Amino acid sequence: MTTYTASIRSASSDGDVVVIGRSDGASAPSYEWIDDQFGTSELIMSSYLEEAYQQGLYSTGSVGEVRDMLHAMGRTAHLCMSGDLTLEIPDETAAKAEAEAEKFWADLPEGAVP
Numbered sequence: 001m002t003t004y005t006a007s008i009r010s011a012s013s014d015g016d017v018v019v020i021g022r023s024d025g026a027s028a029p030s031y032e033w034i035d036d037q038f039g040t041s042e043l044i045m046s047s048y049l050e051e052a053y054q055q056g057l058y059s060t061g062s063v064g065e066v067r068d069m070l071h072a073m074g075r076t077a078h079l080c081m082s083g084d085l086t087l088e089i090p091d092e093t094a095a096k097a098e099a100e101a102e103k104f105w106a107d108l109p110e111g112a113v114p
Contacts, residue, residue, distance in 0.1 A: 067097035
């Protein structure tokens with residue numbers, strides 16, 4: 001099974017990776033914390049990641065898709081140290097999230113509003 005990844009980097013730490021998210025596209029993502037210097041921030045960021053993931057992209061609850069992981073990571077980067085943290089998404093992960101979004105839109109019944 002393919003694993004899709006994304007990372008959050010900190011500009012104030014010379015662009016070092018803070019956390020790497022991994023998802024197989026079928027279950028909840030896992031996160032690997034890279035730098036111990038974030039300490040308490042890691043706990044705060046972990047709670048943001050979990051909350052944003054559970055809420056899901058459309059506030060309907062996560063279905064285990066890669067795009068939900070990316071939503072959670074992007075939301076966390078914005079809420080925690082906005083302007084310092086950036087989300088990096090490899091091409092393969094971006095393509096998977098785009099395919100999930102296209103399937104979502106194609107599966108909506110006619111006239112549905114997400």
